[in-house]
Amino acid sequence: MSAAPSELSVVPELSVVVAWRDRSDIARALRQNAATLNGCRAEVVIVNAGGDRDDLHSLVQDCGCRTLRLIEMPGLHTFNKSECLNVGCHVSRGVSLLMLDADVIVDDTFVVPAMEAVKRGGCFVSLRQVIESNPDVRPETWRKGSYIRERVMTTEITCADGKYASFEYRESSDGRRSGPGIVVVRRQDFTAVQGFNAQFEGWGYEDFDLQVRLQLALGLKRLTFGEAAHLSHPLAPSYAHTSARNLALGGDNYNRSELRGTLSADVVRWGRRIIEAPALGRMRVTLP
Numbered sequence: 001m002s003a004a005p006s007e008l009s010v011v012p013e014l015s016v017v018v019a020w021r022d023r024s025d026i027a028r029a030l031r032q033n034a035a036t037l038n039g040c041r042a043e044v045v046i047v048n049a050g051g052d053r054d055d056l057h058s059l060v061q062d063c064g065c066r067t068l069r070l071i072e073m074p075g076l077h078t079f080n081k082s083e084c085l086n087v088g089c090h091v092s093r094g095v096s097l098l099m100l101d102a103d104v105i106v107d108d109t110f111v112v113p114a115m116e117a118v119k120r121g122g123c124f125v126s127l128r129q130v131i132e133s134n135p136d137v138r139p140e141t142w143r144k145g146s147y148i149r150e151r152v153m154t155t156e157i158t159c160a161d162g163k164y165a166s167f168e169y170r171e172s173s174d175g176r177r178s179g180p181g182i183v184v185v186r187r188q189d190f191t192a193v194q195g196f197n198a199q200f201e202g203w204g205y206e207d208f209d210l211q212v213r214l215q216l217a218l219g220l221k222r223l224t225f226g227e228a229a230h231l232s233h234p235l236a237p238s239y240a241h242t243s244a245r246n247l248a249l250g251g252d253n254y255n256r257s258e259l260r261g262t263l264s265a266d267v268v269r270w271g272r273r274i275i276e277a278p279a280l281g282r283m284r285v286t287l288p
Contacts, residue, residue: 011094012041012043013094013096014042014043014098014184015045015093016037018045018046018047018088018101019047019084019085019102020051020056021051025102026056026060029102033106034063039112041067042098043067044067045071046068046069047087049081049084050077057070071087071276072274072277073274080200080201081200081202082203082262086196087266087270089187089263096184096186099207101181104179106127107226109225110182111184111226113225115184118184118186119186121186123222124189124220124221124223126178126183126184126222128225129177129227131227131229131230133231135174146173149173152168153169163216165213165215166222179230193213193218193259195210196210198262198265198266200242203239204244204247205247212254213259217259
């Protein structure tokens with residue numbers, strides 16, 4: 001059933017933005033996320049980052065999300081997660097933004113408290129813990145029965161003017177780990193730092209970079225809580241390379257006090273080429 005015009009004029013408290021490219025597990029993730037996101041009256045904005053359009057429409061057709069929008073970026077051949085998330089956030093309408101991976105299932109232990117926290121202002125919230133859907137999946141560096149239970153790697157940055165930022169990555173022998181890419185932030189704060197940095201390649205470190213700039217540029221407090229399930233799959237072979245490259249680029253930017261992303265530049269570059277898919281986008285699938 002199509003949404004009524006009066007409903008579409010209401011600005012949602014939360015926009016959930018997902019960058020997607022040929023991952024079939026988005027169907028399961030959306031179905032299991034639907035109750036939580038519908039309870040928040042959130043809109044879900046899926047940006048097709050060069051994947052098969054027909055496959056995406058088929059996968060999300062019966063997902064159960066109350067308000068669903070599909071965004072196409074015609075001619076995009078190379079996956080750039082930062083660029084896609086910037087475009088998705090630009091076309092979204094929510095007061096706050098939730099960056100959500102296509103293979104992650106969240107619940108009220110994270111979404112509701114995170115929305116309440118950022119609404120009060122002065123902070124952003126990232127997911128404390130991700131649990132693998134396959135209990136046998138562990139980081140490659142861990143062996144089953146390892147004596148070490150948990151490893152925490154913390155990075156702290158102190159600037160010449162006294163500004164400070166930190167981020168951390170937790171990894172446990174049972175496969176639990178941090179979820180820095182699942183973050184809730186006020187739209188005005190996201191816009192103030194110009195979103196993600198599309199100078200980054202592919203994906204990897206773009207989430208930590210956003211956290212660093214929100215702290216250094218705006219003085220926001222970093223909060224972490226809640227947990228979510230990750231639909232287990234092999235890690236992309238290119239991830240290690242792109243993460244290392246993006247980390248180095250981020251560090252160079254901080255050295256030069258360059259704390260802005262590429263939101264406006266991405267919007268200008270794509271301009272009218274951004275298409276909201278008519279089959280589902282304009283219908284904005286709405287449940288009774």
